[in-house]
Every structure is written in C-alpha cells, then in structure tokens.
Amino acid sequence: MKWCNRTAATLSFLVLLFGSLAFAASEVLTFDNDELRERYAELTFQFRCPKCQNQNVADSNAPISVDIRQKTYEMLHQGYSDQDIVDFMVDRYTEFVIYKPQMSVVTIxxxxxxxxxxxxxxxxxxxxxxxxxxxxxxxxxxxxxxxxxxxxxxxx
Amino acid sequence: MNKKLIFAIPLVVVAAMFGVFGYALVSGVDPKSVPSALTGEPLPDFKLSELQDEKAFLSRDDITGEPMLVNIWATWCGSCKYEHPVLNALAASGVRIIGINYKDDRALALKWLDEYADPYEVDVYDPNGDLGFDLGVTGAPETFFVDSEGNVQYRFQGPITDQLWQDKLKAIYDEMV
Structure with a gap:
C-alpha cells in the first residue's frame, strides 16, 4: 500500500500549496465593467488596514478591511472618482489608511x-x-x- | 568652505538618525496607535434605532448637549466584558456614557445588559457598523470623549481600566465638564 500513502501525501501537499495561494479576501464581487474592477483592485491594494500592522486592505481579513472593501465597491458603483474615495477614507481613518502619502504642507x-x-x-x-x-x-x-x-x- | 567639514556631513546625518530612532525606542512610541480623524471635530450625524426599542430612532442631536463618553461595544468582543465593570462604576459615579452597540445582535446585546448591568444612558444599535465607520472605529472597545458642544476631544482604543482612568483619562474627562 505504499503507492496509496504516496498519493495521499502528494494530494495533501497540493491542497496545502493551493490553499495558501488563495487570497485572504473571500467575498465574491461582480462588477459592471472591467474598468471598475481594475480601479477596485488598485484602490484596495493601496489602502492600509487600520487594524493590522502593515497589511493592505485587499489582503486583510480584519472586519474593518471587509468594511473598507465594501464601501469602496459601493462608492465605485455610485460613480465616485478614485480621489473622492481616498478622501472619504482619509476623513475617517486619517492618512494612516493610505500607503501613498498625499501632497500637503506636512508631506511636501x-x-x-x-x-x-x-x-x-x-x-x-x-x-x-x-x-x-x-x-x-x-x-x-x-x-x-x-x-x-x-x-x-x-x-x- | 572647509573641506574637512564636508566630510563630516555623513557622520552628522547618521548621528541625527541614531538620535531619532533612539528616541522612538526609548520613549515607547506605539506603532499600532492610529490617530483619530475626529479629534476636535463634531460627532458625525446618524439615524439609527435605539437598542431597547427598534421603533425609536435616534440622531446626533438626541445624545449631544452634555459632556459624555461614547463607548463602542459588542457581545462578541472579549475585552468589552473586561471593561464592563469599569463602565458600571463610572456610570455610578455620575459619568454620562452613551453606548453604541457595534455589529451585534439585538437579542444578545439586551441579554448581556440584563446579566452584567447597564451603564449606558442611551444605547444606539448599529448592526452594520455604519456609525462606527463614520467614527473611524477599527474595533471594539473604543471610547470617544465628547464635550457639551458635541465635539470629539479624545479617542481611546482598547478597554478602559481603573488604573488608566485614574492616571490619564479622568483628567481628559474633567476638562470637558
């Protein structure tokens, strides 16, 4: 029964491999068009999770990151611009929430x-x-x- | 210009960097602390039902007017249970506390207040965390110090303990009263 053990080992290895490849973000979203999907991916990638240490919102399982993703998704479909959405998040979670600093007197x-x-x-x-x-x-x-x-x- | 001075520039820069990093290390700067966007700003408006009565709607004007603590809590939050007796004691000593039941289940929340006593003058039911999002809440418990004008003076993240209240938070509250 050696082959059986080996197959089991290979299978579990594959499960481990692909299991870890899966994104942390687990919700399934449908977008009106590809442009919105790209902007969503870009925005959530550059938002920083306020609860975790140095993890972006796209990759985080923290409840607050799920909320930020949800809000980003909603605002994109309501027709807000990328800058509007960034401003909206900064108004609530300060500059901490963005990885790319905005130009201001302090950051110039x-x-x-x-x-x-x-x-x-x-x-x-x-x-x-x-x-x-x-x-x-x-x-x-x-x-x-x-x-x-x-x-x-x-x-x- | 003296040439030897030019060669001293890298040394000075490195020494300055050592100074900055050393200061951060010794003074215990907490990299986890997120500043609150609301400090000095008015409490955001909302329209949510009261925890005890789903037909009674509350807004910003219903809770502002006097200095208060606005406490974000939930039954799923372990440190809220740890913080609860402290809030009970504060309420008994005359501190006005408004609760925001954050992403919770109404029945579970009411059962909790029944079992562990109710320190809240009013409890706002925020099942989707909408008000929490406008407040910039990242989790529970969190406590906002709001003055009589309805402006946020301070935000505290994590459970309040007797020690913390005596050492630091009481002074912030007393300044608002």
Whole structure:
C-alpha cells in the first residue's frame, strides 16, 4: 500500500500549496465593467488596514478591511472618482489608511528633500573634482627645476 | 568652505538618525496607535434605532448637549466584558456614557445588559457598523470623549481600566465638564 500513502501525501501537499495561494479576501464581487474592477483592485491594494500592522486592505481579513472593501465597491458603483474615495477614507481613518502619502504642507518634504540632497551632492562632486584638477597643474618653480637637474645628474 | 567639514556631513546625518530612532525606542512610541480623524471635530450625524426599542430612532442631536463618553461595544468582543465593570462604576459615579452597540445582535446585546448591568444612558444599535465607520472605529472597545458642544476631544482604543482612568483619562474627562 505504499503507492496509496504516496498519493495521499502528494494530494495533501497540493491542497496545502493551493490553499495558501488563495487570497485572504473571500467575498465574491461582480462588477459592471472591467474598468471598475481594475480601479477596485488598485484602490484596495493601496489602502492600509487600520487594524493590522502593515497589511493592505485587499489582503486583510480584519472586519474593518471587509468594511473598507465594501464601501469602496459601493462608492465605485455610485460613480465616485478614485480621489473622492481616498478622501472619504482619509476623513475617517486619517492618512494612516493610505500607503501613498498625499501632497500637503506636512508631506511636501518627502519630494523636496531627495531632490535637494541629490542636487547638493552633484554640486559638491563637481566642485571637488574641479579643485583637484586645478591643483595638479601646479608648475615647478625655476629653483625646483635646477634642484631636480642636479639631483638627476648626480645619480648618473 | 572647509573641506574637512564636508566630510563630516555623513557622520552628522547618521548621528541625527541614531538620535531619532533612539528616541522612538526609548520613549515607547506605539506603532499600532492610529490617530483619530475626529479629534476636535463634531460627532458625525446618524439615524439609527435605539437598542431597547427598534421603533425609536435616534440622531446626533438626541445624545449631544452634555459632556459624555461614547463607548463602542459588542457581545462578541472579549475585552468589552473586561471593561464592563469599569463602565458600571463610572456610570455610578455620575459619568454620562452613551453606548453604541457595534455589529451585534439585538437579542444578545439586551441579554448581556440584563446579566452584567447597564451603564449606558442611551444605547444606539448599529448592526452594520455604519456609525462606527463614520467614527473611524477599527474595533471594539473604543471610547470617544465628547464635550457639551458635541465635539470629539479624545479617542481611546482598547478597554478602559481603573488604573488608566485614574492616571490619564479622568483628567481628559474633567476638562470637558
């Protein structure tokens, strides 16, 4: 009965494999069109579950994530824009609920600082290479030439 | 510009980062705490039935007017049971508590209040969690401190204990009264 054991093992392995591949989100939704489905997938992917640590709403089983998915689905079918839906969630769950920060007075430095650092780094690099090349063009004085000549002659 | 100073910049940056991370580690910043969008904002309006009477509808104006605690609770929530005696004691000492029965079953909720006493002046029945969603609730229990104007002053997540009330929350409540 060895083959029987082996088949059972293979089967249970397959069940485990495909079982774990299934999405955490379990509700079955029907969309009016493909565009809505894509926007739904995109929105729930970028919403962050307020109850769990670093899991997005699309992948979370927390009751609050189910609610957020439900609300997103409803608002999409009521004709709200993506930005409306994001604003709606931020009004209730603060900026914590979105992974991609919105541009504001507080968050502007997220875009500004890398640009400033990159620019100042470039300027610094250019300056340092320039000053180094100017140093190497240092000419020898006449005294130095004489000394060099005598030294070379002494050796031969 | 002094060249040696330029080479010290990375060191300064790394030292500053150590400072920030070290501060977060020592001061015990809780990464799980989610700020409330409602702090300083008026309590959202709603139209839901009373827990004890499904024909009696309540709205924001029916519960606001005096300082109060708005407590989100449910019979499926384990820490609500743990928090319940504390709420009973607070209600007995004169704190006005409004309950929001969150995503629960009316019969089970009434049975719970019958068994463990009822600290709530009014109990709003929110079976779908609609009001909870507008409040930015992520689970139960949660407690909102609402002043006489109906503005949220503070939101507390998790069960209130005697210790927590004495150490921190009482002061927030007293400021509203």
């Amino acid at each position: 430095w997220l875009w500004v600082v890398p640009a400033v650092v990159l620019l100042s780094g470039l300027i610094l690099l250019i300056r340092m290479t320039r000053s180094r090349s100017s140093e190497t063009v240092d000419e020898l004085t006449d005294d130095d030439r004489d000394r060099l000549k005598t030294l070379l002659e002494d050796k031969s």
